[in-house]
Amino acid sequence: MSLHLVLQNLANGLSLGSLYALIAIGYTMVYGILRLINFAHGEIFMLAPYFLFYGVLIFHLPWWTSIIAAIALTAVTGMLSERIAYRPLRDAPRISVLISAIGVSFFLQNLAIVIFTGIPKSVHRPAFFKRLFQFGEIRIQSTLFASVIVSTIFLTLLIYIVYKTKTGLAMRSISTDIETSRLMAVDVDKTISITFAIGSALAAVGGILWGLRFPQLFPLMGMMPGLKAFIAAVVGGIGNIPGAMLGGLLLGMSEILFVAFLPALSGYRDAFIFAILILILLLKPDGILGKNVQEKV
Amino acid sequence: MELLNVDNITMKFGGLTAVGNFKLKIVPGELIGLIGPNGAGKTTVFNMITGIYTPTINKIYFQDRDITGIKPDKIAKVGIARTFQNIRLLENLTVIDNVMIGFHLHLKSNLASAILKFPNYVREEESIYRKSMELLEKVELEKYELEKAGSLPYGHQRKLEIIRALATGPKLLLLDEPAAGMNPQETKDLMSFIQKIQNDFELTILLIEHDMKVVMGICRRILVMDYGITIAEGNPAEIQNNPEVIKAYLGVDVNYA
Amino acid sequence: MKKQNEKIFTILALIVLGILVYLAESNLDPYKLRILNLGAIYVTLGVSLNLIYGFTGQFSLGHAGFMAIGAYVTSLLVLPAYYKEMIFILEPLVWPFTVMHTPFIIALLLSGLFAAIAALLIGLPVLRLKGDYLGIATLGFAEIIRIIANNIPQITNGALGIKGIPEFTNLWWTAGVAIVTIYIIKGLIHSSYGRALMAIRENEIAAEVIGVNLTYHKVMSFTISAFFAGVAGGLFACLLTTIDPKAFMFVMTFNILIVVVLGGLGSITGTVLAAFLFNFSLEYLRPIEAGFNIGPIIIPAIPGLRMVSFSALLLIVILYKQNGLMGGIEFSWKGLARFIRKIFPNKKSSEGSSI
Ligand SMILES: Nc1ncnc2c1ncn2[C@@H]1O[C@H](COP(=O)(O)OP(=O)(O)O)[C@@H](O)[C@H]1O
Ligand SMILES: [Mg+2]
Numbered sequence: 001m002s003l004h005l006v007l008q009n010l011a012n013g014l015s016l017g018s019l020y021a022l023i024a025i026g027y028t029m030v031y032g033i034l035r036l037i038n039f040a041h042g043e044i045f046m047l048a049p050y051f052l053f054y055g056v057l058i059f060h061l062p063w064w065t066s067i068i069a070a071i072a073l074t075a076v077t078g079m080l081s082e083r084i085a086y087r088p089l090r091d092a093p094r095i096s097v098l099i100s101a102i103g104v105s106f107f108l109q110n111l112a113i114v115i116f117t118g119i120p121k122s123v124h125r126p127a128f129f130k131r132l133f134q135f136g137e138i139r140i141q142s143t144l145f146a147s148v149i150v151s152t153i154f155l156t157l158l159i160y161i162v163y164k165t166k167t168g169l170a171m172r173s174i175s176t177d178i179e180t181s182r183l184m185a186v187d188v189d190k191t192i193s194i195t196f197a198i199g200s201a202l203a204a205v206g207g208i209l210w211g212l213r214f215p216q217l218f219p220l221m222g223m224m225p226g227l228k229a230f231i232a233a234v235v236g237g238i239g240n241i242p243g244a245m246l247g248g249l250l251l252g253m254s255e256i257l258f259v260a261f262l263p264a265l266s267g268y269r270d271a272f273i274f275a276i277l278i279l280i281l282l283l284k285p286d287g288i289l290g291k292n293v294q295e296k297v
Numbered sequence: 298m299e300l301l302n303v304d305n306i307t308m309k310f311g312g313l314t315a316v317g318n319f320k321l322k323i324v325p326g327e328l329i330g331l332i333g334p335n336g337a338g339k340t341t342v343f344n345m346i347t348g349i350y351t352p353t354i355n356k357i358y359f360q361d362r363d364i365t366g367i368k369p370d371k372i373a374k375v376g377i378a379r380t381f382q383n384i385r386l387l388e389n390l391t392v393i394d395n396v397m398i399g400f401h402l403h404l405k406s407n408l409a410s411a412i413l414k415f416p417n418y419v420r421e422e423e424s425i426y427r428k429s430m431e432l433l434e435k436v437e438l439e440k441y442e443l444e445k446a447g448s449l450p451y452g453h454q455r456k457l458e459i460i461r462a463l464a465t466g467p468k469l470l471l472l473d474e475p476a477a478g479m480n481p482q483e484t485k486d487l488m489s490f491i492q493k494i495q496n497d498f499e500l501t502i503l504l505i506e507h508d509m510k511v512v513m514g515i516c517r518r519i520l521v522m523d524y525g526i527t528i529a530e531g532n533p534a535e536i537q538n539n540p541e542v543i544k545a546y547l548g549v550d551v552n553y554a
Numbered sequence: 555m556k557k558q559n560e561k562i563f564t565i566l567a568l569i570v571l572g573i574l575v576y577l578a579e580s581n582l583d584p585y586k587l588r589i590l591n592l593g594a595i596y597v598t599l600g601v602s603l604n605l606i607y608g609f610t611g612q613f614s615l616g617h618a619g620f621m622a623i624g625a626y627v628t629s630l631l632v633l634p635a636y637y638k639e640m641i642f643i644l645e646p647l648v649w650p651f652t653v654m655h656t657p658f659i660i661a662l663l664l665s666g667l668f669a670a671i672a673a674l675l676i677g678l679p680v681l682r683l684k685g686d687y688l689g690i691a692t693l694g695f696a697e698i699i700r701i702i703a704n705n706i707p708q709i710t711n712g713a714l715g716i717k718g719i720p721e722f723t724n725l726w727w728t729a730g731v732a733i734v735t736i737y738i739i740k741g742l743i744h745s746s747y748g749r750a751l752m753a754i755r756e757n758e759i760a761a762e763v764i765g766v767n768l769t770y771h772k773v774m775s776f777t778i779s780a781f782f783a784g785v786a787g788g789l790f791a792c793l794l795t796t797i798d799p800k801a802f803m804f805v806m807t808f809n810i811l812i813v814v815v816l817g818g819l820g821s822i823t824g825t826v827l828a829a830f831l832f833n834f835s836l837e838y839l840r841p842i843e844a845g846f847n848i849g850p851i852i853i854p855a856i857p858g859l860r861m862v863s864f865s866a867l868l869l870i871v872i873l874y875k876q877n878g879l880m881g882g883i884e885f886s887w888k889g890l891a892r893f894i895r896k897i898f899p900n901k902k903s904s905e906g907s908s909i
Contacts, residue, residue, distance in 0.1 A: 037686060085869055092876035099815045099872050102808050106865035113858030234690055271701040274694035281683055281691050297349050297759055347763055373765035385760035387753050398749050402765030411745035412738055465765050
């Protein structure tokens, strides 16, 4: 394989990986705090690009307004899902909450079918997002740049919030020990709401970039990227924010490079991702950056 | 020949040496006390003997057989049973099930005959049930047969856990702070109970306790640990007057005189 | 109640069930029969998942994969040879699948066997994992199975799937398999081995120290569970008559998980109830999206509305019944007798208490 092809694929992997990273954050933050695999997160991701394109097409909003509105709406949907379907179950068995998350996922998927219909919709992208940049022999889509740049900005913002603000401190404290945090007067409900808002907003950013990159929308489009982003979170070490970013990048890269080097096996690309997951779990069950906690007997 | 030979084992957790150079030889029929302040490494010794942890250095022999690094269920099979400092019952199962499970490792009937309730299995199950009831009677818990184990009062749970360990038919029994949380009278009763089962079941017992007075009455040999190190070994009188031990327990140096 | 009496009651109940199946098979329309069949298949799926998750405490999300194996094995074994030649368009079916042909019952048993072998191979390495990690790893394996099915058209006809599978499945089969499954899994639970499985669920370290071999018992439970999932997959294929890899996505596992949790973890009775409720409510919500008239107002057909209502219903049930419908309680003749005595106290005792 020639050098420029390798570079081309690395660039593709980087951009796909940064999208996975954006989605993985929501999984990892929610898991860190509630020990819940939020299976509805993929649907949250799917809603954002729909909101965007309906804003543009039906309400004739300008692109930028529409993008902001879509992110806000998605964040609100995420918060609402927690308020309605998870909060009442805070003392219930964990599996009941998981079933609730699956219920929310089914609900949003089908609500999308009712509202947006199940027919895939092609997206009219603003001209900028169709542009190709040429670097020697490497051709790079503008969305690819956008993915990397936008993700970097938002992930930096996230790191700032989590590690440098009071809200972030509350989040970290709840994820260590929810009961003690409550005793220390941390507003648990509010912090969890904020966590869902942030996770959903990041998924929205990911969803919008995804919609611009693969301009075809359908209500089930959140399932596979959602599952893979969750895997990214597990691979990186679930509950660990830098781990989710690392896992996302790693997975995006592996997926693209697998197809690039073994085109004959491209039908197995998702299987390859699952194989990586299983391998990591068997070798280092707590993920790459996860802490290994041995049960004291 | 000794029953158990713990040959100079060491257990490290990261940088922390929880147990260092621990040596212990037990001959059949002994009742040995293992005492020491909290965090001394006593439970860790049990965890290594029962295969939950593998010693970082050196080996453990049971009846001359190397059992280092063998899985806990295999160790139970060769005849070592234990209780836990923080009781580990099968809380949602009945009291009788908690005892009957102890006999599972000696079950002869195969899976198919157990599922399809062949006569050989039914007979074996009935005999396991009888023996379990007998054990429960020994601690006067038979009337709680069908209660959930987790709903028993604390003292009963402790006894149930000992009974469950006995059900596995051990030669060596390891008891981890069985008197924890009991009042002095209950503690006294428990100690006579331990002596009784030692006789009835021809057991060898290693007993952890952090209150040294408790074991003085029933153990003829006592080991004292502090910070992972065995600081003294001997009969109760020797232990009581050992300055190292007094220092460990009282936190003061008594050699000033 | 005496053991002997319980046996008689059980046999009577089975006879009544047999009569009901006979009546249903001869009177109900195919549409209603299909719902009942699906319900019975979900019983098999749910009870088998309950064995590994509810009773053994091992979070397994691999059921769809084992079902897929069963569905393909049965399909390949019951399809007539000439028909196989016809439908494998992408790539011709490879030998020996071209000539293999067995009766339905053998096909079902082999389906279970192949699923069990897969479970054995998967279980040995992954059952060391715990909790959600085990769940996601088994889900991964199930997806790998599905993706493989998608990529070996010479055996599975790839994404096109297999069509025209003989419709062997009827209520006799689905109810019969469900009853055998319940009988065997109940027999296992109420044995020393079952006690060992529940010991693992309750406290893994305690179980191991009492002498329960974790690997053997977990893998045994996982393999038996997968066996029945494979058989259910075979029934499923011969009920729907078409299968393709998409039918076995992880959503299928979620459906089974919903049945198990809604029924109440560790309750076979609950699973049976939930399996039928799940399928009934799915079907009875169908008119919602068909479009209808309220007087002069015409509500147009809205696709998706059925599933929206269904998931809303699911959410409501889980919010109000957090421990499932049966909350871990099991049906027994004794319990029924007690229950009946409670609603209809017999004269003597009620008079006695009123004085
Ligand atoms: N799994 C483990 N990981 C890390 N440290 C451990 C572990 N188990 C025990 N320790 C440490 O080893 C030391 C000895 O503990 P333990 O054997 O429980 O003491 P004791 O039973 O005498 O109170 C303690 O400092 C404890 O924190
Ligand atoms: Mg201890």
